[in-house]
Every structure is written in structure tokens, then in C-alpha cells.
Amino acid sequence: MDEELFAAFLEEWNAACARLAGGEEAARATLRGLAEAVGLPPVEDDMSAEALAALPRTLGAPATHGVLVVDDSPTMRRLIREIIAAEPALSLLGEAEDGEAALAAMAALRPALTFLDIEMPRLDGLGVLRRWALTGPGEVLVVSSAAQPGSEVALTALRLGAAGVVAKPSGAISLDMAERRGHALLAAARQVLGVADAD
Template structure:
């Protein structure tokens, strides 16, 4: 098997050496070169044509977000962002993924992480995984400020239907494609599990909220689900739905990861299968692995669920949707661009 070639981009010489050494330890990977900033990265990508790029988010001269935009224009290549878990780091990571980066890894202890060895295996796995992924060049979204005034106060009435979405790698851009197409008077609550570590889901929710007519928030304990609001499971917590006093509510917990994930799509879907007298529309978007498949079976067995899976042609990773489709429980397999409309049709 041909070795994967990688360009490592970071403004810290220490971090460049550490990342390079970690990657070179794996016989499947060779680091071609390193770059100190986004500008140097763009030049070296054009010269060396690497298979994968690891990119620091915060750099001088040309930062990670601007570098990703430039790379997507001149030589699209799979990019993994390395980010600190600060608020600014998380926000910028979401913007970099919106611009075209495929995945990210959070540095354990800030910009200069002496304990980077903690994410060494994750780094190697993701470099190998993204090398096989398709790069989707999204059209830019409309300016957030133009849509702010459209927000409506949620209606606390009983909810007849409920939208459930599960996604992983490639999810932030897929969610943006779906959620930003809905009107402010969207007729159901939406509950989302996106595989992400703590600190990043809040930034994702804020970003989607700024671009959408529906309200988008990071879910909180005891949130009462209301139509026209999307709730994103916070990183590090399972999100379960419960019924209390005639209301459907959010319950968060730190029980062990399920299938390696917390939050897990299976946990959300399985809890939703126990909610009575509400029809569920379950959607599985792009992502690695099979999270959501077991929960989808439970939902379908409850007799009150419609299942939609993203089509292979639009997925960055056709893992989770494929696993769901193989159960033969999926009602529709749809291209990402048509999923927002399909969900509305069911409402």
C-alpha cells in the first residue's frame, strides 16, 4: 500500500516536530514537510500535493480558516484542523469546517500541548480516514445578520411530531445545509446528536443559530421541546428524551459512552422510541461508523417513526447512513440538498 503523504501546518516549531514525529511513527504515513503559517501552507500544498493536511487553527500571516478557503479554491485536499478548546478556538474550528476542512482534533491543553500524545492514536486514525473521504465544496451561506429578525418566540403547545438527527464526520456542514432552509414557523422541535467533544457543540449551535430562521441552541437539562427550535446534544453528555407532566423534555447524563460515543445517536433514538403519541422523523446524515442503527430499529419497532438516510453521493462519509440503509428500515434515501424539504413534507 502506498504511504499517505502529509503536510503539517502549525506556527509552533515544537508542535510541528511533535505532530511530524507521531505521524512518521506509523508505517502507513510519511510527512512530506511542515509549514509555519497558512500562506506557507498554500505554497507548499501547490508544490508537494500532499494526500492530507493537518492545520493549526490560530496562526499568524494567514490563519487556519483563511488558509482552508484558499486551499479549497486552488488545490482541494482533505484537511484536519487542530484546535484549542478555548471559545475562540472552538468557534474558529466550526468556521474552518464550514470552509471545507473535513474533521478536527482538539489539542488537550491549548495551543502548545505538551501532552499531545493523548490524542496521538486519534490523530493517526483521522489522517488515514480523511484520506479516503470526498471533498464537498459548499456554496457560501447567506449573511447571518439578514435573517435575525425572522426569529419567532417558540410555541409551547403540544408537539404532534418530532425531528431527530444523528451525524458525525462532515456533520456541521450537512446540518447547515438542512437547518438553514427551514422557515421560522417550522412545525416541530428538532433534536440533534453530532459527535463532538465538550466545548465545540455550543459554538456549532451558535453558528447555526446565526445562519438560520429556526432557533438553534445547545440542549440543557430539563429543556421543554418546542416547535421551531433545534436542540444540539452537548459534547460529553448523552441526551435522552423523557415525558413529564405531558411535556417532552431533555435529560442529560454522563453514563458511559455507547459504541465509543457520548453523545450517542443510539441513545437519543432509543429514548425517543419510548415517547408515546408523537410521530418521529429520524434522519441519519454523513458520518463514520454505525451509530444510530440500533436506535433506528427501536424507533421503527415503536410504530411511530419515518426514517431518512443521506444518499451516498452527497455524504462525506457513507458510514452511518449505509449501516442504517442495510437494516431495510429506512423509508427514503435522499441527497443532502433535498433532505430539508423531505422533512418538511412529513410535517
């Protein structure tokens, strides 16, 4: 299969799976159309978002570690998506904009790694960690301006089970994050997942 076409398909597929996990049942129609277009098995009404997220593996896609991005800032989610796209070992499974949506997406998509902000509405990142620590899947890497390394918030996140903490640049949003922190974020993700550095 054409790698560029597959990447475009996979991005749209993962976005639809994340919408389905968030309760948007209409996303199932998008998944049905994509599955038919690329020759995947039919999408049935009783298939979970988790099962659907795993279907593209039947096309022989390279093994990747699925990632969930949790941040209330659309700009920050976009920047982290761009950073993830630069790492062949990672693939975006979905996004969440608050802690409650994060827990639902974690349960449905079962990511290998979740990038988690701390300061969010409805349920903050520490609240997510407290609930995730009981039954949550995968690893969590905190990416937050509120959790500078060595701070009380960072230490609490680590005590609650976070695999690591990467600080955002100064301020909640920095448009140069991809350059200034992208390397640190990917290095931390590789270490957490046991993935060798890309050459």
C-alpha cells in the same frame, strides 16, 4: 533496500523538497547528492518540488499518503512529526509555519492530507481554508486548540471544507500530545484517507 536506510533517506529527501517548495533553491543540491547516492534519476534544474517528492517511489517504497504539517510552533510540528512517524500509511512531505507558506507548500507538494493549525501569523488557518477550498489539493484536518469540537471555529472550518477537527490538548503546547492526542489524530487521519486501522 535496507528499510532503515530508506527511512533515513526519505526523511532527508522530503525535508529538502519542502525547503525547495519554500523557495530555497540551494536545497536542489542536497537532492542531487541524495539522488546520486541511492540511484534515483538525476535531479534536473527544471524539476518541480512536487515531481521531486514523487521520485522515491521509483525505489519501490511502500505506498504512503503524503502529509503536510502546518503549525507556527516548532515544538508542535515536532510532536506531530513523531505521531506521523508511528503510522506506516503516512509520510511527511513537509512543514509550514504560517498560512502563506502553507499555501505555497500545498501547491508544490500536493499532499494527500494537511494537518492545519488555526492561530498562525501572516494568514490564519481559516484564511488558508478559504483559499484552499478553491483549488487546493488533498484533504485538510484541523488540529488546533482554537477549534474545540462543536465550537464556532470548528464549525466554520468544517463549512469551509475541512474533513475533520481534532483539538490539541489544553493550551497551545502540551508535551504529552503524542500520548494524549496522538491516537485521536491518527484515527482521524486514517478515516479521512480511508486507511484501515493498524493492527
